[in-house]
């Protein structure tokens with residue numbers, strides 16, 4: 499995994515924007531997977547700013563959000579769909595038909611989950627999946643104990659997730675947070691071509707350490723990303739405090755490959771091969 503440790507959350511947002519913009523504009527990522535929550539807000543601000551400056555174009559981008567609360571109508575101000583409209587979709591030139599969301603009011607959960615998986619496949623799969631991480635290591639809403647091969651499914655939220663999301667979405671009232679959600683599975687996330695994980699704040703430090711340096715375990719579903727060949731993790735200093743291999747991550751940070759190629763070219767010249 500590529501691990502980029504930034505000074506603060508603003509720097510995380512800028513670094514993430516650079517990556518997303520590059521992938522979208524070179525045509526590599528026209529199908530995006532997106533998270534909600536406090537972590538991606540800076541990235542969404544950057545995407546809106548970049549769109550207004552003409553740096554990024556969403557006209558042929560399709561998006562799939564990771565999750566939605568069960569029982570939540572899309573127009574409900576607490577729904578993830580509403581969050582995305584407010585923070586990103588209403589401010590850029592994405593076509594509404596290209597926005598895919600799980601239906602929290604579906605009468606047939608299995609069918610809805612299958613529909614979502616089929617829609618992803620019909621567009622050729624997710625090219626770049628952006629994820630945040632829960633304090634308990636969840637990606638999407640894949641709480642501890644979720645199968646690492648799971649597909650889109652119904653999940654019962656962990657108490658720590660309910661508490662965290664009450665803070666953000668429900669004025670602190672845990673009673674108002676739905677107990678259940680629909681979420682892409684860990685296997686669904688692993689199927690994407692590339693994953694971009696963002697994490698900010700000290701409350702994520704333990705989960706991040708487990709994800710990067712712990713064993714692969716369903717007790718921290720983000721650890722399954724160790725099996726994915728193309729993951730970039732962008733962290734702020736606070737989220738990186740527990741990492742044991744920080745120095746090494748700095749050594750393999752962007753720029754490392756260019757340095758290696760330069761070194762190799764010089765060695766080849768010296769050996770008379772060029």
Ligand code: F6R
Nearest residue numbers: 533534535536537630631632638
């Ligand atoms: C949200 C999602 C979750 C969040 C995670 C972190 O769509 O899939 O996994 O990314 O709960 O949330 P924040 O960013 O609010 O700390």
